Amino acid sequence: MTSFWGHQDNPFPPDEPRRPRCPVCGEECEAIYLIGTEIIGCDMCYNPGDFPGEDVQEDNPWEDSRCLEDY
Known part of the structure; x- marks a missing residue:
């Protein structure tokens, strides 16, 4: 529809x-937790x-490529 x-x-x-997304549970996340480099x-x-x-x-999940693998 075209507006006025x-x-x-x-x-x-x-x-x-x-x-x-968290690679462990698959939920959207705000923070991830690491021991060394393992999530x-x-x-x-x-x-x-x-x-x-x-x-x-x-750690910030936006900076870890393992949390953005679905892109």
Whole structure:
């Protein structure tokens, strides 16, 4: 449908932007947790009690290519 100003509405709106997914559980995530370079979970599936005494580091999933493999 064309509006009054002559702009046509897009009948096929763009898809929602993709978000990084945790390679462990598959959920969209805001943070991932690593031991060395191994991903052990995300903010949805990581339980600190499962890794006592380990040096667990938080990382940004947007910067890790393993979380963006579906792209």
